[in-house]
Structures are given as structure tokens and as C-alpha cells.
Amino acid sequence: MAIEIKAPQFPESVADGSIATWHKQPGEPVSRDELLVDIETDKVVLEVVAPADGTIKEIIKGEGDTVLSQELIGQFEEGAADASGSDDAPAESAKDAEAATAESGADDDTPMSPAARKLADENQLSASDIVGTGKGGRITKEDVVKAAAEKPATDKPAASADNNVAHSMPGMMPQMESASSAGSAGIPATARSEKRVPMTRLRKRIAERLLDAKNSTAMLTTFNEVNMQPIMDLRKKYKDQFEKTHNGTRLGFMSFFVKAATEALRRHPEVNASIDGDDVVYHGFYDIGVAVSSNRGLVVPILRDTEQMSLAGIESTIRDFGERAQAGQLGIDEMQGGTFTISNGGVFGSLLSTPILNPPQTAILGMHKIQERPMAVNGEVKVLPMMYLALSYDHRLIDGKEAVQFLVAIKDMLEDPARILLEL
Structure with missing residues (x-):
């Protein structure tokens, strides 16, 4: 039997929320009262749990989408999950998740949302590098962002003595970088990176x-x-x-x-x-x-x-x-x-x-x-x-x-x- 998954009833002081993390994907088996999705408001994070044993049939509102009070965000199929593998899409999703886990070196036992895992892979972080603050130690996107910010910059190339001098003289930095890009100064450019993440x-x-x-x-x-x-x-x-x-x-x-x-x-x-x-x-x-x-x-x-x-x-x-x-x-x-x-x-x-x-x-x-x-x-x-x-x-x-x-x-x-x- 299909059941609608809706956002909770927000208090009058909360106009809307946004999908923070889907903890389960379509086809994954879910137990009654197991956490399905976190909805972030401007005050707290609200949790939506499974109404019964079954599987998520469809996700209508993805991570980052804005939702209103009692808005439909997904479809839930009540009943035991199909373990026969007849549904190709869930099987492929499971294979992809396993491959992503293997590539990132993350511990299979550590709960991590797909969005958080993707961000961890981009930052070359494993689950052991991240402290999960979600329910039951679950790793959220915010946890990955924090771990990435605290990660030591060991992968940056060592700067030469001349380059260190340039860093201590900000006024000379543009000219020296320009000369390096033109190949006339021969000074290696220092690795500079930026990261843009949405404000919570x-x-x-x-x-x-x-x-x-x-x-x-x-x-x-x-x-x-x-x-x-x-x-x-x-x-x-x-x-x-x-x-x-x-x-x-x-x-x-x-x-x-x-x-x-x-x-x-x-x-x-x-x-x-x-x-x-x-x-x-x-x-x-x-x-x-x-x-x-x-x-x-x-x-x-x-x-x-x-x-x-x-x-x-x-x-x-x-x-x-x-x-x-x-x-x-x-x-x-x-x-x-x-x-x-x-x-x-x-x-x-x-x-x-x-x-x-x-x-x-x-x-x-x-x-x-x-x-x-x-x-x-x-x-x-x-x-x-x-x-x-x-x-x-x-x-x-x-x-x-x-x-x-x-x-x-x-x-x-x-x-x-x-x-x-x-x-x-």
C-alpha cells in the first residue's frame, strides 16, 4: 500500500524548511520509525520517520529543495522490501553506493547520506576522518564540510624560499604570479583553492x-x-x-x-x-x-x-x-x-x-x-x-x-x- 511522505506541521513562527538529508533511497528496506529524512528550518532540524516497514517508492523533493508545512516530499510503499533483485533500479543504486563506498575507503558500518558521501569523496575524506553529529552518529553534509575545513593542507606542494618571500610581501604578489604564468620568472605558482558551500x-x-x-x-x-x-x-x-x-x-x-x-x-x-x-x-x-x-x-x-x-x-x-x-x-x-x-x-x-x-x-x-x-x-x-x-x-x-x-x-x-x- 502506498503512503504519502509529508513534511511535518511547522509552527506558526516557521514559514518553510529545506530538505537537509535523505537517509534512505528508493528501494532500500526501511523499518517502522526508522529515520527517513531531515528537514532543516531556521531554528531546528525536524526528523521524518518511516510510518511502517517497507521501502521508499519515490523521492519528490530532493536535498536542498524548499518545502512547506505538510507538503508532499515522497512516496512510501508499505510491506517488506523486495530482496529478489527483480527491480533493476534499486539494484543498480545499491551497486553504485557500494562502489562509492569502496572508492572513498569509508567504513560500510558508518551511516552517511549519499550527498554527504559525495562531498566526502570530493574532499578525499573517509568516514574515519569525520565526526558524525546526526542521530546515531550519522554523518551529515555539515559534518563533512567541517571535517574538510579542519583537514591539514598536506597535499599542497612545498613552496620554495623565493615563494615564501613573496607570501610575506603581499604588494609584490600579483606581479610575480603574472610573471610565473608567462614563464619569464620561473617561480612555481602556489596552489590556491576556494570552496563554495550554501549557507545553512x-x-x-x-x-x-x-x-x-x-x-x-x-x-x-x-x-x-x-x-x-x-x-x-x-x-x-x-x-x-x-x-x-x-x-x-x-x-x-x-x-x-x-x-x-x-x-x-x-x-x-x-x-x-x-x-x-x-x-x-x-x-x-x-x-x-x-x-x-x-x-x-x-x-x-x-x-x-x-x-x-x-x-x-x-x-x-x-x-x-x-x-x-x-x-x-x-x-x-x-x-x-x-x-x-x-x-x-x-x-x-x-x-x-x-x-x-x-x-x-x-x-x-x-x-x-x-x-x-x-x-x-x-x-x-x-x-x-x-x-x-x-x-x-x-x-x-x-x-x-x-x-x-x-x-x-x-x-x-x-x-x-x-x-x-x-x-x-
Whole structure:
């Protein structure tokens, strides 16, 4: 019996999607609930699974095609796959796939889509060279692109001493290359390559939102610094007991920042507000987004009702977000909403930055690297672990006074963690 394969019902905030990867081809046997195709939207990757045991009869929308909600993308034939080999086309497809696998040297046991395998062959990569981030370790096109970018350039010809000099003198490079092409200079041309890959929908959406934030808000950033020694001493004293008590959950810095930010938002409701046309919407709840880096780009899952969450609950939820972001398993509902955002560039070594707003939110807190610096304390110079804090805010709603007071409130609570518990 033929069954239509349709795109999922997209949420109202998602207009369309694109076919990322077909994991099965026509004629291949498929088990019920086995992954058939990934559909990428500007927020998450949605998975379409097999409705029953059988085979894919026809693929209507190929990889890269744009699809709408509930649009027909393929035909599925219910029933056991024909293993007799009477269908020449599937047999040929299987032979071609086996040949491609043999040529690329990829491991037959490593799941890889045809598009990803083709790209891997073009870049002379085997499955063992690529880390798969798809479901069950499946290798996606994005994984191949990343592996190709990280591949050492060992296949480039060694440059001569004269050529190395030319590379260190950019102004002379065009003339020397021209002479080489004419055969008058005798200097071998250096291998130069370019690679053009389509921007993912998530990356395009991130670019659109960043430009929108800069063009539609009066963004301003204020800075302060916080002495992290009290938090570090607290972690050192209780980290083992905390981890044992809370079933392996580690005590990190983010939970302190989330709790401090929640209390500061309670004191300064305009920082927790948003602008909707000519109206200001004051939120009576605290949903804090935590920026998480994934292989597909930056995503911001939301911690809901942080005023009711414990430190252990915050830490375990953030860890879960990070793991599922890498696996592409975050749901759209987990990244919608939010009244405030925290971004931690310090994990990548950033010492200072100006985070960009996440509209319609009116403020975002930037954390940075902890670095020891000499500080004046009661007339004495001490070396302390310091962190710069940055608060970017929409000046249309938040005045400088409120922004500075908000940031100082966070600083005071972090430098004296008892304030967080006592709400002082």
C-alpha cells in the first residue's frame, strides 16, 4: 500500500524548511520509525520517520529543495522490501553506493547520506576522518564540510624560499604570479583553492536577526568587572558534596549568574520587559535564554521560570541543552520566548565583547574569561581572578542609570553569594 511522505506541521513562527538529508533511497528496506529524512528550518532540524516497514517508492523533493508545512516530499510503499533483485533500479543504486563506498575507503558500518558521501569523496575524506553529529552518529553534509575545513593542507606542494618571500610581501604578489604564468620568472605558482558551500538556514536566520537587532534598536553597552574569588572559593568547598548530592550534577558558574540575573531582573523590571510596537510589555516571569554553540551555529534554549529553579536544576538543564544542541535534538518550543539572555564568550577565551540583543528582548548579559589581574584592595595590591561583564541594552526603553544599577546588582551578588540566597 502506498503512503504519502509529508513534511511535518511547522509552527506558526516557521514559514518553510529545506530538505537537509535523505537517509534512505528508493528501494532500500526501511523499518517502522526508522529515520527517513531531515528537514532543516531556521531554528531546528525536524526528523521524518518511516510510518511502517517497507521501502521508499519515490523521492519528490530532493536535498536542498524548499518545502512547506505538510507538503508532499515522497512516496512510501508499505510491506517488506523486495530482496529478489527483480527491480533493476534499486539494484543498480545499491551497486553504485557500494562502489562509492569502496572508492572513498569509508567504513560500510558508518551511516552517511549519499550527498554527504559525495562531498566526502570530493574532499578525499573517509568516514574515519569525520565526526558524525546526526542521530546515531550519522554523518551529515555539515559534518563533512567541517571535517574538510579542519583537514591539514598536506597535499599542497612545498613552496620554495623565493615563494615564501613573496607570501610575506603581499604588494609584490600579483606581479610575480603574472610573471610565473608567462614563464619569464620561473617561480612555481602556489596552489590556491576556494570552496563554495550554501549557507545553512540556521546561519541565514542568525544573520537576519543580528542585522535586525542592529538596525531596529538603539543598542548601547555598559561594562563592569566582578571579582570571581568568592564564587571560586564556594565551588571549591562544596563541589564534591554538591555533585554527590545531586546525582553527578557539577556546580558551575552559570547557575550563579542565572540566579543573580533573576534577582536583578526582579529589581529592575524594565530590563525584563520587551517592546511591542508602541507598547511596553512587562513580564511577570523570568525566562532566561542561555546561548549555546552547536555544529550548526548559535542556538538559545530557554530556562523557564528561573526564580523557581535551584542551582542544581539550572546546571543540569544547561548541560542537557548543550548535549542536545550538539546532536541537533532541541525542539522549537525550547527556543521560543525568553525575556533575557546570557551569553558566555569566556568559554572560548573572550576577554571582552559587546553582545548583540536578541529581539524583542531589551537586554543581554555577556560573560567573559576569568583572568588574574592586580587589583587595589583596601590600599593593597592583590592578584585576583577578575571577569569583565558587559550589558547591552535597548536605550529606547532602558536608561543608562537603570542599566548600570542592574549590572552593579549582579556584581554585588556574585562577589557576596550569600546575597543571592538572602535576596539582599
